[in-house]
Amino acid sequence: MTVLANNPAQITDLELVQKCQQGETYAFRLLYQRYEQKVRGTLYKLCDNQLLDDLQQEVFLKAWKSLPKLRNGEYFSTWLYRICWNVAYDYGKARKRDRTKILNQVKESMQDLARSTNHHQTGLLQLHYQDIVQTALQSLSLEHRAVIVLHDLEDMPQKEVAQVLSIPVGTVKSRLFKARKGLRQFLEQQGVNL
Structure with missing residues (x-):
């Protein structure tokens, strides 16, 4: 010891x-x-x-x-x-997620940010974008969110992601493509330009 x-x-x-x-x-x-x-x-x-x-x-x-x-x-x-x-x-x-509730939270958050006129807008904007990204992740199915989190955010190789999730590498690639597309669409709907 x-x-x-x-x-x-x-x-x-x-x-x-x-x-x-x-x-x-x-x-x-x-x-x-x-x-x-x-x-x-x-x-x-x-x-x-x-x-x-x-x-x-x-x-x-x-x-x-x-x-x-x-x-x-x-x-x-x-x-x-x-x-x-x-x-x-x-x-x-x-815990089934209600997508309408998530969208309402994002809208409220954006309205709060728009009402904010203090000098700390840059910091608030960063926090706001972090919230939007987290909400965007939550809008994905758990299967799609898992591949994005493990591969893109945790820097895990696709082969290891496949092992963790017990799915073929081809499925990992397919889910990554769909998840990224879903994230992009969600963020663009929230006014985030990519």
């Missing part, structure tokens, strides 16, 4: 997984610290910010419980993203 504590950045995922499988809880804490921001960011992009803490906790709880069954710790990050995707998918299935 002292070796882990002294050089946590130098130890590989595989070594940490093996230590976890031998009962070293400290090794899982290091894996958690290594991946918590990535998991949180991915969940935020897939599920918005409601219940984000609960969803993140669910991902790591499932990972902890399933870790003894993981055969190839070398692919821990891909495996963890798969768990993340499953949690997000279950959340998305349980």
Whole structure:
């Protein structure tokens, strides 16, 4: 355990997984610290910010419980993203989104921005565009949102995205094309020029 504590950045995922499988809880804490921001960011992009803490906790709880069954710790990050995707998918299935509500929120947000006349318009505009992009992501189906988030925002190669989502690479490419087109159309409808 002292070796882990002294050089946590130098130890590989595989070594940490093996230590976890031998009962070293400290090794899982290091894996958690290594991946918590990535998991949180991915969940935020897939599920918005409601219940984000609960969803993140669910991902790591499932990972902890399933870790003894993981055969190839070398692919821990891909495996963890798969768990993340499953949690997000279950959340998305349980909560159907009302597209009209999303569009009304965007319109209200744009009206608020238009009414704002203070000198901090640039900062407000950036926040507004971030909100619009997040809303645009939420307007996509979960399957299309997942490929955009994993490939374009998390910089994951298409092959790895296919592994995480358990779909062929060709399906990843097709969904990326449709998702980008959907995002572009949504943003243009909101007055964002691309």
